[in-house]
Amino acid sequence: MLSEDRSSTILIVDDDEEIRYSLGRVLGSRGYAIETAGSGEEGIEKVKNGLKPELVLMDIRMGGISGIETLQHMRSVNANLQIVLMTAFGTAQTAIEAMKFGAYDYVMKPFDVDKVIEIAAKAISSNQDLQSASDYEKKVNYEDYKEGIVGTSPAMQEVFKVIGQVAASDATVLVTGESGTGKELIAKCIYQHSLRSGGPFTAINCAAIPDNLIESELFGHEKGSFTGATTQRIGRFEQCDRGTIFLDEIGDMALATQTKILRVLQEGEIQRVGGTETIKVDVRVIAATNKDLEKMVEEKEFREDLYYRLNVFRIRVPALKERKEDIPDIVDYMLQNLVKERKARATRVSNDALKTLVAYPWPGNVRELGNVVYHSAVVAQGDAILVKDLPENIVRAVGQQAAPASAPAPSPTPETVAPAKGEPVSAPPAPAPEAAVEAPAAAASEISAPTPITPNAVVPPPSMPISLPAIYDRLYKELRERQEMRILGLIERQMIERAIKETGGNQARAAEILGITRNTLKKRLDEYAS
Structure with missing residues (x-):
C-alpha cells in the first residue's frame, strides 16, 4: 500500500518556549506538521521512539546537552536526518563545528522569517531527494575497471576495439580528443595490454616543460653542455628503453624538438644535449593532443612528416557529452574509488542528483566530473550525494531549483521571530487563505478506483x-x-x-x-x- 498523504514533519528543539511557539506558528501555517521538544534530551528521545521528521530545527545552546551533542546523538539513531542549527553566536567555531558534524545549515538569531521558510523548504526538498537514493544500485564492479576507463557506450566500445587491435604491436599511436577526456588512461591501457608491459612507462607533458628544457628532459645532456649542467643527465628516452613513452600535448612542442622526435621514430636513436655520441633506443611512442594537428600542418606549425609518423594508428576519445549514458557508471566507479582510498564517505547518489549530472554538458569532460564527484562526496552529510551537495554552477546550468515546486512563496514583508531568550515575540501574520492547503509534496495514498482522465x-x-x-x-x-x-x-x-x-x-x-x-x-x- 502507498503511504497516506500527510504533511512533512518539522521537529523544533529549543529550551525557549516562545521560540518553539513562534516557529511552530510560522511553519505550521505553511502546511508543515510541527513537533516540539524543550531540550536536546527530549528531542533525542522522540527520535529514538520512532519520530522521523523531514527536518529538525534546533538551538545550539540549551540547558542540558548542547545542540551539537544532540545532533550527534540523533545522527547515531538516524544518519539521514536533515538538521538546521539555530544560534545567536555566529562565531567561526560555531559554524565549523555545525558543518563538521553534518548540519544541513545554521541560521542566526534574530531570524528573518522568509529565510527560515526558505531554508526549511530546501532542507525538506533535500530529505525527499535523499529518499530516492535508497533505490540506488551499484552499477559497476570496481575490480572490472582496473585501468580506470569506464564506459559501455557504443563510442567507448569503438575505442576499446582499436586498443585491442594495436596493443600487441609496436605501432606508434596518436590519441586525440578534448582536454580532460582521459587520453593518458588510454595510453596506459595500450601499454598494459602490450608486449612491453614488463618494461617502463613514462609520461611527459610537453606543454608543461619550457622549450629550452624539453630536449634535456627527453634526450638528456652532457656535463657542461649549458649553464647549470653540472652533471651528466640521462633523458627519458634512455630511461624508457624497451618500454613505452607517452608524449602528452605534443601539439605544443616546438618545431626544433619535433625534428629530433622524428629522428627517434625513424632511426631509433638519440643524442644527448651537448653530446656527439649516437645512442640507440628501443621505445614505443604514444602521443596525444587536444589540438587539430591537420590544421597546424597546413599552417606550418607542426611538421607534416612527424604528423604522418605519429598517425599510424589514431584513437579519438569521445567527449563526455557524446557518451552521457556512461555517466552513471563513471560516477559509481569514482565513488567506489573514493571510498577505497578513504577520501569520502558517500557511497551512493540520489536520483535527482544523478539526473543533474547526466544533464550537465561537461565542458571539462571526465576530469571535471571527477572533481565534482569528489567535491560532492566530501560535502555530503550522509552516505548519499544529493542535489544540494553539487556545486552551485552545475545545478544552475542545468536549470534545477533547490526548493520544491510546492513550496509557498515567501511573505512580502519580513518579520522577526523571537530574537533572543526572554525578548517579546511578535505574533506572526495570519496565513493566506490558501496556506492551509499548501504543503510540501508528500507521498500519495493508493487509489483503489481511480477516476479515468480523458x-x-x-x-x-x-x-x-x-x-x-x-x-x-x-x-x-x-x-x-x-x-x-x-x-x-x-x-x-x-x-x-x-x-x-x-x-x-x-x-x-x-x-x-x-x-x-x-x-x-x-x-x-x-x-x-x-
Whole structure:
C-alpha cells in the first residue's frame, strides 16, 4: 500500500518556549506538521521512539546537552536526518563545528522569517531527494575497471576495439580528443595490454616543460653542455628503453624538438644535449593532443612528416557529452574509488542528483566530473550525494531549483521571530487563505478506483499551441473540481499504467521512460496489485 498523504514533519528543539511557539506558528501555517521538544534530551528521545521528521530545527545552546551533542546523538539513531542549527553566536567555531558534524545549515538569531521558510523548504526538498537514493544500485564492479576507463557506450566500445587491435604491436599511436577526456588512461591501457608491459612507462607533458628544457628532459645532456649542467643527465628516452613513452600535448612542442622526435621514430636513436655520441633506443611512442594537428600542418606549425609518423594508428576519445549514458557508471566507479582510498564517505547518489549530472554538458569532460564527484562526496552529510551537495554552477546550468515546486512563496514583508531568550515575540501574520492547503509534496495514498482522465480534459484544442504548463494547470484544475484529494497518486498511477501498456509490459523500458529505477517501478506495481 502507498503511504497516506500527510504533511512533512518539522521537529523544533529549543529550551525557549516562545521560540518553539513562534516557529511552530510560522511553519505550521505553511502546511508543515510541527513537533516540539524543550531540550536536546527530549528531542533525542522522540527520535529514538520512532519520530522521523523531514527536518529538525534546533538551538545550539540549551540547558542540558548542547545542540551539537544532540545532533550527534540523533545522527547515531538516524544518519539521514536533515538538521538546521539555530544560534545567536555566529562565531567561526560555531559554524565549523555545525558543518563538521553534518548540519544541513545554521541560521542566526534574530531570524528573518522568509529565510527560515526558505531554508526549511530546501532542507525538506533535500530529505525527499535523499529518499530516492535508497533505490540506488551499484552499477559497476570496481575490480572490472582496473585501468580506470569506464564506459559501455557504443563510442567507448569503438575505442576499446582499436586498443585491442594495436596493443600487441609496436605501432606508434596518436590519441586525440578534448582536454580532460582521459587520453593518458588510454595510453596506459595500450601499454598494459602490450608486449612491453614488463618494461617502463613514462609520461611527459610537453606543454608543461619550457622549450629550452624539453630536449634535456627527453634526450638528456652532457656535463657542461649549458649553464647549470653540472652533471651528466640521462633523458627519458634512455630511461624508457624497451618500454613505452607517452608524449602528452605534443601539439605544443616546438618545431626544433619535433625534428629530433622524428629522428627517434625513424632511426631509433638519440643524442644527448651537448653530446656527439649516437645512442640507440628501443621505445614505443604514444602521443596525444587536444589540438587539430591537420590544421597546424597546413599552417606550418607542426611538421607534416612527424604528423604522418605519429598517425599510424589514431584513437579519438569521445567527449563526455557524446557518451552521457556512461555517466552513471563513471560516477559509481569514482565513488567506489573514493571510498577505497578513504577520501569520502558517500557511497551512493540520489536520483535527482544523478539526473543533474547526466544533464550537465561537461565542458571539462571526465576530469571535471571527477572533481565534482569528489567535491560532492566530501560535502555530503550522509552516505548519499544529493542535489544540494553539487556545486552551485552545475545545478544552475542545468536549470534545477533547490526548493520544491510546492513550496509557498515567501511573505512580502519580513518579520522577526523571537530574537533572543526572554525578548517579546511578535505574533506572526495570519496565513493566506490558501496556506492551509499548501504543503510540501508528500507521498500519495493508493487509489483503489481511480477516476479515468480523458484526454479532452487536459489537452488544449488543436488550434492552440501545446504548452506543458498549460496542460499541468488544466489537469490540476480539472481534478480539483472533481474534489480529488490524492492528485499525485492518481497521476503517478496513470502514468505508470500508460508506460507499461506502451512497452507491452517491458518493465525495464517502462522504468527508463518514467525516469525511475526498475525496483521502484516494481514496488509501485506490487502496491497497486495489493
